[in-house]
Amino acid sequence: MPEVAYETIIQRPREAVWEFVKDMNNWAPFLTGYQRHEIVSDTDSIWTLKGDVGVLSRTVRLEAHVTEWNGPERVSFTLRGLDEPVEGGGTLVMTEHVGVSATEAVTPAPGLLGRMLGAFSRWLFRLMHGSGAERALRSSSSTEAARLTFTLRMDAGGPMAPLVNAMLAPALLPAAEDLATKIASHLERRRPAG
Amino acid sequence: MGLFSKWDLEVDVVAVGSGLGGLSAAIMAHDAGKRAVVLEKAGKLGGVCAYSGGEVFVAANHLQAAAGISDSREAGLAYLRFLGAGYEDPALLENLVDQGILAARYFAEKAGVRWRIVRDFPDYYHPKAPGTVAEGRYLEVELIQGSALGDWRKKTYRSPHVPQGITHDELFGWGGPTQVMRWDFATLGKRMTEDWRGFGPGMMAYFVKAAMIDRGIPAHLETRVRELVVEDGAVVGVRAERAGKPFAVRARKGVVLAAGGYDWHRELPLFFEQLPAWNSQVQPSVEGDAYVMATEHGAAIAGVPANNLGLIFGYQVPGEEHEGRPLWRGSWEGGYPHAIWVNAAGRRFADESFYRDYIPKIREWDGVQQRQPNHPPYLVFDQNFREKYPLGTFLPPQDLPEALVARADTLRELAAKLGIDGENLEATVERFNRFAREGTDPDFHRGTYPWAAMMTGDFTKGGNPNLAPLDKPPYHGLRLHVVSVGINAVGLRVNTSYQVLHVRGHAIPGLYAAGNTTAPLDIGAGYQSGMSNLRGMVGGYLAGMHAAARA
Incomplete structure (x- = not known):
C-alpha cells in the first residue's frame, strides 16, 4: 500500500490551524470535482466527487471515518470507496514548533502522492497565511508556529488495482493543485486587513 | 483574383477533420510538394479513428508474405462482394481493395507507420463465406509512446472504449474480453503510466506524428468549418470559426471533407438510420457538418441498407x-x-x-x-x-x-x-x-x-x-x-478519386471526401471491422494525391 508523509511549518499557533481544519465545511466545496458531502456523524462523512479517471470522468463516493479525533494534536482517518474497490487513510499531526522554517517535505516520497501531499501542504500553508505569507515567513521572527505532518495512504483493490492506480495517478496532482489554488485565492479575498 | 479574397490563411489543400482521412490527405498533399493544413473542430486530433480498435482490413497486404500467410486480391474481393450483397458499387469496391494495399505500404514506408498483422484473428464470416481467411487481413500498429507526439501528446485523443497500451495479440493471449480477471493488469498499469498507445489511439499517434511532427503540417484545433467557399462552381476554400471569430482558409487545390458522420446531428440519424433513438460512442463534435456544407452546393448523398454498419x-x-x-x-x-x-x-x-x-x-x-x-x-x-x-x-x-x-x-x-x-x-x-x-x-x-x-x-x-x-x-x-460507433449508412457520393459528386453526376471541382463522411457504396450492405479505417485511409490517400495534382 503506497504511503507518503509531508511535513510543513506554519507560522500560526497550532490552535489556529486546528480551528480551520477541524470543520470540513470550511474547505470541502473547494475540492476538485466536489459534488456534495454529507456529515453522517461526529466521525463519519460521505464525499461525492467527480473527477477524471483515465480518459473519462467518473463520479465516486468516498466514506471518511475518523478513528482518532484528538485536536489540536492529532487526527486519524480511514477512507473507503462506496462504489469502487479503493481504500486508504491517513493522519494529521500538529505539534508546536520553535523557530522559523519554510515548508519542507520530511519524506518527499517520489511519485504522485508525494506531489499531491506537497500541494496539500502548500495549500494548507496559504490557507493559514495567504499567498504572500511564505515570503514574509522567511523574514519573520515569530516563534509561534506549528509543525504539521500529514500522512496519506491509498490503494485500489481487486485484480485491476495496478491499472486503477495508474489511471488515478495523473488525475490527483492537478486536482490537489487546483484545490490549493482555489482555496488560497478564496482566502486572499477574505483576508482580514492588517 | 476571386470573388472572395479576405483569406486568413492560404494553402493548397485543406483537410477538414483529423482522423485517418484528414491526416492521410494532408500527408499526401505535403509529400507531393504542396502546402496542407488540418482544421479540427474538436479540442484534440485523431477523430473517430482514435476511438476505434485500430484495425485496418487490408486483403493481400504487404506483410502477409513475410508472415507466411496466403491471400489474394481476388479472394479479398470475393469476400467483400459477399458482404456487399449487391448494394456495393463494383468500381468503388475494387478501388478500395487495390488502393488499400498501396496505401498501407505507402504509410509504412514513407510515414513510419509500423503496421503488424493481428495473428490468428479471422475474418468475421470465416469459414462460412467465400474468400475469407483465418488470419492476415487485420493490420494494427505496434505500440507507440505518447512522448513521440511532442506538444501534441495531450492534444491527441486516447479512447474510453478500448484498452490502452496493448496489442490485439496480448488481449487475446490473456484470454480475450471474457477473461478480464486474468489480464495482466501490472503490465497495463505500467503501460498507462508510460503512455504507451495501441489500438485506435496508437494508430492515430503514428499519423499525427507523421503529419504534425515529422512533416510540420499545421493543425488548428477547435476550428469548426462552417461553409465551403465556391467560385464558378469550384470549391476554393472554407469559412471556419476559430475562438469565436471567422477564419477563412483558401484551398488552391482542394478541400477534403473528412469530418466523420452525423451521429450527434439532431435529426439525421433518425432520418437515415431507421431506429427510434440514436446514441453514440464518438466525440460530440461529429455533428454532420460535412453533409450540410456539401449538400448546399449540390453534393449528392447516397446510402446503403441501414442494417449493417457499426x-x-x-x-x-x-x-x-x-x-x-x-x-x-x-x-x-x-x-x-x-x-x-x-x-x-x-x-x-x-x-x-x-x-x-x-x-x-x-x-x-x-x-x-x-x-x-x-x-x-x-x-x-x-x-x-x-x-x-x-x-x-x-x-x-x-x-x-x-x-x-x-x-x-x-x-x-x-x-x-x-x-x-x-x-x-x-x-x-x-x-x-x-x-x-x-x-x-x-x-x-x-x-x-x-x-x-x-x-x-x-x-x-x-x-x-x-x-x-x-x-x-x-x-x-x-x-x-x-x-x-460513428459508422453511418448515408454519406456523400464520391468517385474513385474521392471527388465529391454533384447530384447531376459530375465531380465538384476542388471538393473531396474521405472516411465516414462518404457514402459506403464501396462496401455495400455488409460490414467487417477494419473497413471504416481502411475507407478513411484510402480516401485520404487518394484525395490528397488527386487534389495536389490538380492544375
Missing part, C-alpha cells in the same frame, strides 16, 4: 461522462456464457455472440403491431456469470450499480422489474439451458463463428465457448440501447 448495444454507467456527456459503454455480454439477449416479449431473437446477426434484427419490423419488437433489447444473466465474468469494468465480486442492473431471485421477478414478459422469459431460459447443456444452439447457431467466439467466448470452460446455462440465482438484467 452499431452495437450499450448502456450508461451512472456517473460516467466523457467529453462532457454521459458515456455509452458497448455491451458484448449477451454472447458470454450464462447470458442471453431477449426482447420485451422475453424471447431471444438472434445469435448473441455475433453482432452481424443481432444488429439487423434490432430493426426488424412487425407490420401488424407497427413497431420494432426487438427494440429495445435486454441483457439477462445469472449468478454464474457474475462470479466469472465482468460487466464492463465491473469485475466480480464488485457490486453492480442498482441504478443500472436489476436483480431478483427468480426469472419471473426479474422480468417484472425489467418490464418484460416473465412467462416467456422462463420458457426462453429453459430452452436455452437445454441447448447450452447440449453445446449447440439450433435456434441461432451461437458460437459457430470463430471471430465471434474470440470476442465473446470463454475458451477455458471447454465445449462451445459461448454457451452455458442460466441456472444459478439470483438473476440479473438490464435494458440496453443501440449505440453507434
Whole structure:
C-alpha cells in the first residue's frame, strides 16, 4: 500500500490551524470535482466527487471515518470507496514548533502522492497565511508556529488495482493543485486587513 | 483574383477533420510538394479513428508474405462482394481493395507507420463465406509512446472504449474480453503510466506524428468549418470559426471533407438510420457538418441498407461522462456464457455472440403491431456469470450499480422489474439451458463463428465457448440501447478519386471526401471491422494525391 508523509511549518499557533481544519465545511466545496458531502456523524462523512479517471470522468463516493479525533494534536482517518474497490487513510499531526522554517517535505516520497501531499501542504500553508505569507515567513521572527505532518495512504483493490492506480495517478496532482489554488485565492479575498 | 479574397490563411489543400482521412490527405498533399493544413473542430486530433480498435482490413497486404500467410486480391474481393450483397458499387469496391494495399505500404514506408498483422484473428464470416481467411487481413500498429507526439501528446485523443497500451495479440493471449480477471493488469498499469498507445489511439499517434511532427503540417484545433467557399462552381476554400471569430482558409487545390458522420446531428440519424433513438460512442463534435456544407452546393448523398454498419448495444454507467456527456459503454455480454439477449416479449431473437446477426434484427419490423419488437433489447444473466465474468469494468465480486442492473431471485421477478414478459422469459431460459447443456444452439447457431467466439467466448470452460446455462440465482438484467460507433449508412457520393459528386453526376471541382463522411457504396450492405479505417485511409490517400495534382 503506497504511503507518503509531508511535513510543513506554519507560522500560526497550532490552535489556529486546528480551528480551520477541524470543520470540513470550511474547505470541502473547494475540492476538485466536489459534488456534495454529507456529515453522517461526529466521525463519519460521505464525499461525492467527480473527477477524471483515465480518459473519462467518473463520479465516486468516498466514506471518511475518523478513528482518532484528538485536536489540536492529532487526527486519524480511514477512507473507503462506496462504489469502487479503493481504500486508504491517513493522519494529521500538529505539534508546536520553535523557530522559523519554510515548508519542507520530511519524506518527499517520489511519485504522485508525494506531489499531491506537497500541494496539500502548500495549500494548507496559504490557507493559514495567504499567498504572500511564505515570503514574509522567511523574514519573520515569530516563534509561534506549528509543525504539521500529514500522512496519506491509498490503494485500489481487486485484480485491476495496478491499472486503477495508474489511471488515478495523473488525475490527483492537478486536482490537489487546483484545490490549493482555489482555496488560497478564496482566502486572499477574505483576508482580514492588517 | 476571386470573388472572395479576405483569406486568413492560404494553402493548397485543406483537410477538414483529423482522423485517418484528414491526416492521410494532408500527408499526401505535403509529400507531393504542396502546402496542407488540418482544421479540427474538436479540442484534440485523431477523430473517430482514435476511438476505434485500430484495425485496418487490408486483403493481400504487404506483410502477409513475410508472415507466411496466403491471400489474394481476388479472394479479398470475393469476400467483400459477399458482404456487399449487391448494394456495393463494383468500381468503388475494387478501388478500395487495390488502393488499400498501396496505401498501407505507402504509410509504412514513407510515414513510419509500423503496421503488424493481428495473428490468428479471422475474418468475421470465416469459414462460412467465400474468400475469407483465418488470419492476415487485420493490420494494427505496434505500440507507440505518447512522448513521440511532442506538444501534441495531450492534444491527441486516447479512447474510453478500448484498452490502452496493448496489442490485439496480448488481449487475446490473456484470454480475450471474457477473461478480464486474468489480464495482466501490472503490465497495463505500467503501460498507462508510460503512455504507451495501441489500438485506435496508437494508430492515430503514428499519423499525427507523421503529419504534425515529422512533416510540420499545421493543425488548428477547435476550428469548426462552417461553409465551403465556391467560385464558378469550384470549391476554393472554407469559412471556419476559430475562438469565436471567422477564419477563412483558401484551398488552391482542394478541400477534403473528412469530418466523420452525423451521429450527434439532431435529426439525421433518425432520418437515415431507421431506429427510434440514436446514441453514440464518438466525440460530440461529429455533428454532420460535412453533409450540410456539401449538400448546399449540390453534393449528392447516397446510402446503403441501414442494417449493417457499426452499431452495437450499450448502456450508461451512472456517473460516467466523457467529453462532457454521459458515456455509452458497448455491451458484448449477451454472447458470454450464462447470458442471453431477449426482447420485451422475453424471447431471444438472434445469435448473441455475433453482432452481424443481432444488429439487423434490432430493426426488424412487425407490420401488424407497427413497431420494432426487438427494440429495445435486454441483457439477462445469472449468478454464474457474475462470479466469472465482468460487466464492463465491473469485475466480480464488485457490486453492480442498482441504478443500472436489476436483480431478483427468480426469472419471473426479474422480468417484472425489467418490464418484460416473465412467462416467456422462463420458457426462453429453459430452452436455452437445454441447448447450452447440449453445446449447440439450433435456434441461432451461437458460437459457430470463430471471430465471434474470440470476442465473446470463454475458451477455458471447454465445449462451445459461448454457451452455458442460466441456472444459478439470483438473476440479473438490464435494458440496453443501440449505440453507434460513428459508422453511418448515408454519406456523400464520391468517385474513385474521392471527388465529391454533384447530384447531376459530375465531380465538384476542388471538393473531396474521405472516411465516414462518404457514402459506403464501396462496401455495400455488409460490414467487417477494419473497413471504416481502411475507407478513411484510402480516401485520404487518394484525395490528397488527386487534389495536389490538380492544375
